[in-house]
Amino acid sequence: MEIKSQIKAIVWKVVKEVNDNVAVDEDIIILESMKMEIPVTSEISGTIKSIEVNEGDEIDEGQVVAIVE
Structure with a gap:
């Protein structure tokens, strides 16, 4: 399953x-936008197959940040 960003932000922490x-609902990535931390959480239980972003990346709303199977 593709895990996507809910907002345009900067990847603060993987x-x-x-x-x-x-x-x-477990955190995978923490985003930062307007000095607020926004967690990106898993929608399913499983194993992380890939992380598609790096700390410091600027990402768009709807961008895939991780894949969980």
Whole structure:
């Protein structure tokens, strides 16, 4: 499943790594926008297959940030 950004923001922190297990609503990435931290969470339980962004990247709303299977 593709995990997408809800907003245009900067990737502040990548919390999980490839092959990490995640649960529903567990943080994968933390975004920063207008001095606020916004978590991007997993919609399913599974394993992270890829992280599509790096810390410091500017990303758009709807951009894929991770893949969880």
